Amino acid sequence: MSETSTRLLQRQILPLDKDNGVFPLYVDLEEAKLDADRYDVGSNKGAKDLNLAAIRQSTSTGRSLHPDQILSRTTVRVNPNQTFSFGTYFNAFPASYWRRWTIVDEVQLKVTVEGAGATVTVHKSMARGHSQRVESAAVESDGEVTFTFDLTLKPFVDGGWYWYDVTAGDAGARVISAEWTAEVPAERAEHGTTDICITTMNRPDFCAKLIGQLADDEALRPYLDTVFVMEQGTQPVTESEFFPAGAEALGEKLQVIVQANLGGSGGYARGQLESVRKGTATYALMMDDDVVCEPEGVIRAVTFGDLAKRPTIVGGHMFNIYSRSRLHSFGEIVQPYRFWWQTRLDGYSDWDFAARNLRSARWLHKRADVDFNGWFMCLIPRQVLEEIGLSLPLFIKWDDSEFGLRAKQAGFPTVSFPGAAVWHVPWSDKNDGIDWQAYFHQRNRFVAALLHSPYERGGRMVRESFNHQIKHLASLQYSVVEMRHKALEDLLAGPERLHEELGTKLPEINAFRKQFVDAQLHVDRDELPPVRRLKPPKKGKSDTEIPSSLAIKIGALTAPLRQLRPVRELSRSYPEAELTAMDSGWVNLVKYDSVVVSMNDGSAVALYQRDPQRYRDLLKRTIEMHRRLHREWPELAKRYRAALDDVVSPEAWSKTFGIADD
Known part of the structure; x- marks a missing residue:
């Protein structure tokens, strides 16, 4: 048998500061209330919508760790008859990840506690979120006691975690430390740097x-x-x-x-x-x-x-x-047909562990590849x-x-x-889809797709880019359309200029944007004229009501045509409305000839003004550009793929940095 050594995989930790906003990531006082299995919910759209809403609902009762209970980086005090679960983001053991990607197939958990009558219970979950009690041990006398649990990783092929709960006796308890270790080959005993x-x-x-x-x-x-x-x-x-x-x-x-x-x-x-x-x-x-x-x-x-x-x-x-x-x-994954990054399809973004803990969220137990x-x-x-x-x-x-x-x-x-x-x-919280970064979003997404898309002509890439251009045009965001157009021009020029333009492209883009009204930000709203409009909203309705799906489809068809109509004369001197960042989607922007729009970060506003002549010019160029991109895609992809090794080489980068290549 080859020689092995014990390797520490993970230890129990508590927050470095006493910000109670992070406590649920380390220690959980809530019970587990597992949401419904999607296979039990079925395929009915109404049932799925209700279930998705339920998954997002908070199950927290507000029970929280008191800062004084944190005694050190590894030690926490449990009050009499209180139960702490360490089935949390930072203290549960992600068994399925170790099972899938590493050489580890068994782990050992050691939990050191103090307090007569305290119990330590080890649990595991499966990929569908169901938890099972694995083993438990009780403290029978005063003084520190270390319990050892030998645990296999065999059942975790699709997902699942290990964790432990500690319940104090009548006199309370201290969880002094916990360590997850494994026996590994001797040559893997030393850690890397x-x-x-x-x-x-x-x-x-x-x-x-x-x-x-x-x-x-x-x-x-x-x-x-x-x-x-x-x-x-x-x-x-x-x-x-x-x-x-x-x-x-x-x-x-x-x-x-x-x-x-x-x-x-x-x-x-x-x-x-x-x-x-x-x-x-x-x-x-x-x-x-x-x-x-x-x-x-x-x-x-x-x-x-x-x-x-x-x-x-x-x-x-x-x-x-x-x-x-x-x-x-x-x-995160890159959706191959759209070639756009996104949270994996069976996952959720912006998940609040303080509202719904790890043990209650079924989707968190399936391994996320x-x-x-x-x-x-x-x-x-x-x-x-x-x-x-x-x-x-x-x-x-x-x-x-x-x-x-x-x-x-x-x-x-x-x-x-x-x-x-x-x-x-x-x-x-950022505005990077409509500020100077729009250029890099557009160009670089296409560069990546040319290199890695498994679909001929990038799947939906060209069509979706065209649709986005129309959306920005209808939204009066002419600077964004111009930057995205410039991005495609530079893309078509080939990979040879990527290094050459790395340090000059941003100043060029910023100078280019200054000519557009919609790119000029105003920190003080009073720098712009007040709102005035000749006709009030129809029947006094709000301009920002959430439209029906039918209204959205009709709007998508008619909005491009509306841009060709003459502008209302008063809109050249006064904006017709003000929109908050949350209400500034295209379905609202297309209604106006001029509008003041707040930025996502809340720091400034911009004035958008409709310009039919500019719209016609940009629409014509957008059509021509996307036809060309679709036509030249195969050869362009070959050029980018052939140049890749050189472009990412240390030699190319050393030249860009102006340093000697050893």
Whole structure:
């Protein structure tokens, strides 16, 4: 028999701060109230709609851990006769992920408790969410007691978790620690190390605090090789008042690299390049600068990667930094026919663990297999970077998803791993579909599709792009249409200019946008004229009532034609309405000749004005462009695929960064 060694996979942790918004992610006081099985609900649309609404409803009673009960990073006090469940995001054991992707087939759980009369009960769940009691043990006397449970991973092929509950006796109890371990081959006993690659631009305090979080965690320190900070802004992280403490703690492990603003892809690619050139770390971990990190998640990601069957990209999840118990997404895919990223089809986004706990949410128990993981937190083995290359030079958008698809085609899977996470601003709070980022959304999505779409001519890509152009035209968003049009022109020019234009495209786009009224933001609403209209709403109805599905279909057919009508003269001097961001969908925007629209982040407003002449010109060019794109797709895909290896090579990136290639 080959020699083995005991390896720590996961330990019980409690929050680093005493923000009660995160407590449900660590310890749960609520009961489990499992929602209905979708196979029991059936295919009736009404029944499915009711069930989907029920799944979203809160089952929480409001019971909560008191901050004083947290005694240390690993120890919590349980009050007399109180029950704590550790079947939570950070403390349940994601058995199905270990079963599917790693060499581990058995684990051992050790729970150390104190308090006569306390009981420890181990549970497991299956992929359909049903839980089963596995084993229990009781504390019979005072003093610390460690219970050991040997657990197999065989039943978890499709999903499921292990967790433990602790119920205190009459005198209360303390849960001192818990550890999940496994016997692994001796050559896998030592943990790997990771470089952390942080791209930052004008978020000095946020970034400096993140460096401090990484530096201050003693458990994490042995796993860190180098923390690379790619400084691309005009407000350097080194000038933050929070920087010196983290820099001193990290010492030589911290490297701040100053370079031009090359976007997220340029920043991450620099970190990837430095990591590969240095060659001392097992992994390179991409991390955003504006996150709050759970350092234990980095340790877990490294551990999972160490024990994976093959080199595996290990991603973390993203929680909402403003509502910290809310999970943005549990796993993302690229829908192949539309070629658009989305939450997996049987999952949910914006899930609030404080409202409905893990044990009550059936869908969370099925293993979520993904195509990629966002680079807000994503651990990439150095071997993968060496074999498939670095990020594409896309500035922002689609660099992480394209890399995941490229890795998958090369045989390197991505796992979005439960228990590894950061808190970040959710995408829903941003305006990146209609500001300068619209250019990069459009161009980079098509670049990725040309490289990886399994369908001839990208499936629905060209048709959907055309439909979106019409929608933006009908919504009076002419700057967006022009940017998306420019994106397709640059796409058709081929992959050869991606590196060349990486540092110049954003200034070019920003200068281009200035000519459009709808792209000019006003922080003060009073900079724009007041609302005036000749005709009041028909029968006093609200302009923002939610339309029926029939009304939406009719609107989609008639809206493009309405844009050809002459504009109402008064609308040139006064907006006809004001719309909040939540009401500014195309179904409302198409009603007006001019309208003031709020931005999603609540920081400013813009004036949209209908222009029939511009509409005709843009519509004509949009038709011509999409016909050309459809016609040239096959040859264009060949060009991009042939150029890929060179474009993502360390040599190409070294030239872009202006550094010598060793």
